Amino acid sequence: MSCVPSALVAGATGFAGALAAHLLWRHPEFELQTVTGRAEAGQRLDRVYPRYRVPLELQELDIDRHGDVDAAIVAYPHAASAPVVAALRERGVRVCDLSADFRLRELVTYERWYGPHPHPELIAEAVYGLPELHRDELRATQLVATPGCYPTASLLALAPLARAGLIADVVIDAKQGLSGAGRAATWQTHFSNSGENILPYNIVHHRHTPEIEEQLAALGADLRVQFTPHLVPLDQGELVDCYVTPTRAVEQGELEAMYEDAYGSEPFVEIAPEPAEVRDVRETNVCRLHVAVSEHTGKVVVLSAIDNLWKGTSAQAVQCLNIMFGYDETTGLL
Amino acid sequence: MSCVPSALVAGATGFAGALAAHLLWRHPEFELQTVTGRAEAGQRLDRVYPRYRVPLELQELDIDRHGDVDAAIVAYPHAASAPVVAALRERGVRVCDLSADFRLRELVTYERWYGPHPHPELIAEAVYGLPELHRDELRATQLVATPGCYPTASLLALAPLARAGLIADVVIDAKQGLSGAGRAATWQTHFSNSGENILPYNIVHHRHTPEIEEQLAALGADLRVQFTPHLVPLDQGELVDCYVTPTRAVEQGELEAMYEDAYGSEPFVEIAPEPAEVRDVRETNVCRLHVAVSEHTGKVVVLSAIDNLWKGTSAQAVQCLNIMFGYDETTGLL
Amino acid sequence: MSCVPSALVAGATGFAGALAAHLLWRHPEFELQTVTGRAEAGQRLDRVYPRYRVPLELQELDIDRHGDVDAAIVAYPHAASAPVVAALRERGVRVCDLSADFRLRELVTYERWYGPHPHPELIAEAVYGLPELHRDELRATQLVATPGCYPTASLLALAPLARAGLIADVVIDAKQGLSGAGRAATWQTHFSNSGENILPYNIVHHRHTPEIEEQLAALGADLRVQFTPHLVPLDQGELVDCYVTPTRAVEQGELEAMYEDAYGSEPFVEIAPEPAEVRDVRETNVCRLHVAVSEHTGKVVVLSAIDNLWKGTSAQAVQCLNIMFGYDETTGLL
C-alpha cells in the first residue's frame, strides 16, 4: 500500500508520455503505477527509452484495470485522447491531458482545426494548464488541458503586454528542435533532411494559432496572430520571437518593470538580461524571457525560450498536478 | 603567359576569402594569381583549407607586387578594406569588395554604424553587387560592393513587393549557420555553446538594417525595417522570413505572378512550390524563395534561403565579376 | 540526337541513385536520358531532391523502353539489382551496379550474407570498381560492381600494407554519417535518436567484412578482419580507422614512402600531413589518408576519410564509367 497518490501515464511511448513517466517515476509525491502503450506493450519502458530509466512494463490500456488511480497524464493524439479522458474522469481520476482536445474554449474553433469533438461536454470543465496564467483555477479543477508548446512560450512572452493593452499587432516566429515533430520516423525527422537545414512548415496556417489567440483574447488582446513555426537542427528546445507593434510608444525601463512585476515571484519564469537561449532551459521546466524595444522601429521584441518537452509539455503537466494535489509547485521538477 | 584575366584574392584566410579563392581557382575564365593573408603567410592555402584545394602559397599583401592583376576580390574587415580597394583602383584593377565599406550610399549612415570612412570619395563609384537588382550598372562599373548575406536574402525576398508599393510594414526574422559568425574562435562559435542552441543576437540593432532600408527605399519602399538575426546549429545556410503587412489586400495568385515575373528568367533565383529550405541551396549560388499570403492575417510571408558564403558573399562576388568582364553570368558557378 | 553516350540511372530516388543522376546530368560526356523510381514515378527528380537540380521526370522502370542506352548506373537493393543488371547486359549496356550483387568473387560468401544469388553467371564478368586497385580490368569490362563505402575507405587505407605483406592483424573502427543509413525514415535515422548520439551497429557481424577480406586476400593479406561500424551525427562523411599489427617493426618514413609510392599519382587519393578529417572530402571523390606508426605499441594506424555517397558510392561509379568509356578519369568529378 502506498501513502502517496497513484498515477497512470496513458500513451507512454511517445516523447511526451515517456518524459511524463520519467518525471512521475522520480517524483517523491506520486507513485507511478502503470504506463501504457499499445505497439510496445509487454516491453519494459526502460528498454524503449533507456535514458528515462523507468523499469515498468508497458501495458495495453484497459480502463477497468488501469483506471483505479488518483492521477493520470494522458498522452494520446487529439480525438483519441478525449474518450480516455472521459473514462478516467468518470472514475474520478484527476487528469492532465496533453492533447489539443480540451485546450480551446470554443467548440466551433476546435472543430474547424481538428474535426468533430468526441466529448464536447467536458470542455467547460477543463482548465488551461498554464499555471502562470491560471493558477487559481488549477487548484480547483480535476481536468487540465496542458497547452501546446508554442502557445506556452508565446503566451508567457505576451501576457504582460496583452494585459496592459499594448498589443496592436504581433508576428510570432517560432523555432523548435526535432523532438517537437514527435517520435514517428518521417522524411521530415530524418537526420539527412533535418540536419544542416531549417524547415519552415505550416507557415500561414498552424493550428496552435487559435489557441494563442483565444488565450490572448481572454487577457484583453483580441487580435489575429501571425504565427510561423520552423524546425531547426537540435533535439529539445524552442525559441519563440514575438514582434509586437505596440498601441503606443513604450520604453525599455517600463517593459522591464512590467515583466518583473508579472513574473518576479514565479518559480519557473526567468527574465534574462541577455537574449534568451534554448540551451539555458534544456531539460528544465523554466521559461526564459528577454524583452527589448527597438528605438529604431518602436517594436517590442520578446524572446521566449523553453524546452518543448519539459515546460512545453510534460513537466508543465506535472507542475499542474502538483497544484491540483496541493503540493509545492516545484516538487519533483528541480 | 595567361590568356585570361589574372585575379587576386586579398584576405584569403577568412571564410569568405577562402571560398572566393576556391571559386576563382576552378573558374575557367580567370587565373587566380595571388592569395594573401598575413597571419598565415608562407603556408599554402590548401593546408589551411584542405577542402578548397587551392595549392597557392599565402602572401603578405604588397600592393606593388600583387596589385598587377585584372581583377580582385577583397575580403578584409570594414575600414581595413577601403584603403586596399583604393590602392587597387588606382592601378586600374576591377574590384569586388566583400566588406561593408561601399555598400551604403549615404556616408552619414555608414559613419553612424561603422565609424569614420577611410575613402568616402569612392562611394559614388561603387555599385551594389546584387545582380538581380543592379545588373546594368554592374556591367559598367569597376568597383562592386558585395552585399551582406542578410541583405542579399532579404532584398531578393522583398524587391517585387517593394517595387509594387505593397510594403506597409515588415518584420525580418533571420536564421543563419555558424559560418556566418566568421572564422574567429569565440565562445559564440564554440560547438558546446552553439550546438543544441539557438542564439539570437543584436536583436534590435543589427548593422545590416540600414543596408536593407537603403536598397528598399531605392525600390520605392521607404520604411523602417525590424530585423532580428539568430545563429542556429548548422554550418552554411541562411533562411530569412519576411513578414510583410501589405498596403492593400493581396491574393496568392497575384503574388505568384509577381515573383514569376520578377525572377522567371534569373539563373540564380528559384521560386519554390513549398517552403524554401537551406539544404536545397547549400554550396550553390541560388536564392530559393517561397511566397504565401495568410488568409487569416492578410500578411504576406516570404521565405528566402541562400548559402550565406555562396550567394550571400563569395559566389555572388564571382557572379558580379562575370558580369563586369562580360562573361556568361553563370560561368564557374554551376 | 546526342553525340555523347546516353545514360540511365535506375533507382534514382535513393540517396545513391539521386547523386548518380546529379553527377551524370552535369557530366560533359554523358547524356542522362532516363531516371527511374517506382514510388515517385511521375514526379520530377528536382521536386524530390531540389538540391540536385535534375529536371527529369521519374519513370517506372521498363527495360524495353529505358534499356536502349549506352551506360547505366543501377541503384537497387541487393538481389533486386541483379535481374535489372542482367537485362541491361543482355542489351549490351555498360553497367555500374551499386548493390552488393557482384562485389564478392565467391558465390558461397555472397549466399551466406545475402541469400540466393539471382544471376550467379554474371559474377565472373564483373570487375570490382575500385579504380586505384583495378584500373586495367575496368578499362576492359562492361560490368562494374561498385564497392561498398566501408570497403572503399578500408581498402585504400590497407592496400599498400597488404601488398607489402605487413598486416598480421587488423581492427577497423568505422564512423559514418546518417546518409549511410539510407533514405528510409527509421528510428535509427530520426534526428532525436541520431543527433547527440553515437550509434554502434552490427558490431561483430557486418556484411561489408567479407568484401574487405576478399579484396585484401587478393592483395596478399589473407586474414580475418575485425570490422565495427558506427553512425555519428553528421550527414555525409565517413572515417575509417585501421589499427594494424604489423608482421614486423616498421618506421614512419618507410610508411610514408610506401603510401606516396602507391598513391602519389592518383587523382583522387591524398596523403594528409595531419590526421584526415571528413570535412576535407565532403562532396568530393577524394579519399584522404593519413598513416602513422605508434612508437609505443608498434601498431600502424591508418585513417581514411571519404564522402560515403561520393567516393563511397556514386562518384566512384562515375569514375568507373569514365574509365570504361575511355575518358579522363576526373571528367565531371572536379
Added chain:
Amino acid sequence: MSCVPSALVAGATGFAGALAAHLLWRHPEFELQTVTGRAEAGQRLDRVYPRYRVPLELQELDIDRHGDVDAAIVAYPHAASAPVVAALRERGVRVCDLSADFRLRELVTYERWYGPHPHPELIAEAVYGLPELHRDELRATQLVATPGCYPTASLLALAPLARAGLIADVVIDAKQGLSGAGRAATWQTHFSNSGENILPYNIVHHRHTPEIEEQLAALGADLRVQFTPHLVPLDQGELVDCYVTPTRAVEQGELEAMYEDAYGSEPFVEIAPEPAEVRDVRETNVCRLHVAVSEHTGKVVVLSAIDNLWKGTSAQAVQCLNIMFGYDETTGLL
C-alpha cells in the same frame, strides 16, 4: 551555521568545475560555500552558466579565506592544481582533484607526459577515484585523483577481462563530444570546423594512455594499449570501443556472466542488451557497457558509454565525495 559539510569548488568557470558547482549546489548533504574563477571573478556563476543556476558570486581564490571548508573539488589544469590541493590538504580539507596531477602512481610516468610535478610527496596519499575499482580505499582517503574521462570509460570496460587475465592485446578507439575539448574557444571547437566532421587527434600518443595502462597493470593486465581518440559533432557524451584479442577463446555467455558478476550490484554501471549509446547516459553518472565476442575473429568487443562531464569527471568526483563522507553513493546524483 550549516549542519552539513561545507564545500568549495576551485576553478568553477571551466566545464568540469561549473558542473561540479551545480551538483554540489543541489546536493542535499553539502553546502556549497565558495566558487572561484579568476577571469570572471565578481560575476555570478549563473550569469556565466545560466543553465546551472548557481547564484553564487565567483571569487578569486584565496586559500586563507576560502580554504576553511570540509570538502573541495579542484578543477585546475595539471601542474596548477597540485599547489592548490597541497594548500587545502594542509588545512585538512578533503579534496577531489580533477586534474592529472595525482592520477599516476609512478612519478617518472607523470613527468614524462606532464613535466615536473609540483608536489610529488602527495602522490602516495591519493586514491584513484574510480569507485567501482577502488571503493574501499576511497572510504579511507582524504585525497582523490578523479580519473580522466577516457580512462573511466576504458577501465570500466576492461576491468573484468583484465582481472580474468584475458587481455592479450587491446585497441581502444574513443569518440567524444566537443565539451571534452574544454571551454577554450579554438579552431578545433569552432562549430564550422567540428560540425559535420570527425576529428581524430593525438592518434598515437595521447596522455590518457599511461593512466589506462597503470590501472590495467594493477588489475593484472600489464600491456601496452593502443589508444586513439576522436571528437565527433555532439556536445556531451563519450563512447569507447575496446577491441580485445583474448588470451584464449571465450564465449558470449561466459562474458555476460563475468560482467554481470563484476557490475550487477553497481548503482552506476549498466550492462546493456544492445550496443551502448551515449544518448542513454547523457547528464547521468551512468556507465553503460555492452560486451560481445566475434565468432569470426574471436575478438571481444566492449562498448562503454558515459557522459564525459558527468561520470567522466564531475559527477564521479561527487560520487567519490559521497563515499569519503559516508553518504549513500548515489546521493545528489539521481
